[in-house]
Amino acid sequence: MKRRNTPTTEAVLNVLKKTGKAMSQDAIEQKIEIEINRATIYRVLNRFCEDGILHKVVAEDSKQYFALCLECDKNQESIHHFHFRCIKCETIECLPGEVNFSIPDKYKVKNVNCVLTGTCDECS
């Protein structure tokens, strides 16, 4: 299934590039210039995730946030990093540090979802 370039896909990517942060569908819809259906935004976001262009985090507000994969490796085995969610400015940013954990051999970790919540630099 080959992907197609559409105004929608470009607009979504541009918003994410511009803010440089992880955003929810809702936040994206608000910041975007053109009008895009909610379901479509989700589909675009999920498609980008499949393609390794975006990654998804679920914060403890139970919402999904999507961000550009920068240092993420395209060869699947992405380096998992922490995310910081500021409750004041309501943004989520990817933190540079890698997530380290130790776990018994037999356990197989397929996904890592780490979000720290609090107030960020500017809001503290």
Add this chain to the structure above:
Amino acid sequence: MKRRNTPTTEAVLNVLKKTGKAMSQDAIEQKIEIEINRATIYRVLNRFCEDGILHKVVAEDSKQYFALCLECDKNQESIHHFHFRCIKCETIECLPGEVNFSIPDKYKVKNVNCVLTGTCDECS
């Protein structure tokens, strides 16, 4: 506001003690002997969280999971640990390791939500 002992509160606590894992409202409702309303279970769980008896994690399935605070300190500053969610047996367990992260000074972390997902010891 003084807490009261009710069959509901005891039943919920007992289920969590018995399994020793983090459970969702749904899982608790299924395992419990008596019939308790959904909203009530949520209220009981949230009350226990306020009292520092339980702690809550949100997994990347966007659901809330509640577990007994064992090594959690009652003096608020609880030691944050990783959680492991097995997609096969659909349970979440608290891992012993502490979550270590570094973050710029001005940032203030108020909550840590870390969930690893995959297959556990028994299901691998």
Add this chain to the structure above:
DNA sequence: TAATTATTGCAACAATATCGCATTACATGA
């Protein structure tokens, strides 16, 4: 330019979680 098929919008749906309000029942003091 026509044809193929990925993409979109709309509406409906599912699931999780919360809230208001009337009712019930726990716990305490008399």
Add this chain to the structure above:
DNA sequence: TCATGTAATGCGATATTGTTGCAATAATTA
């Protein structure tokens, strides 16, 4: 033991988030 204040509960309604089916649209390419 009983009466009373009020925390806890059940019910229904509601909010929010995210997904899906289907028909219509539009991007690619030959």
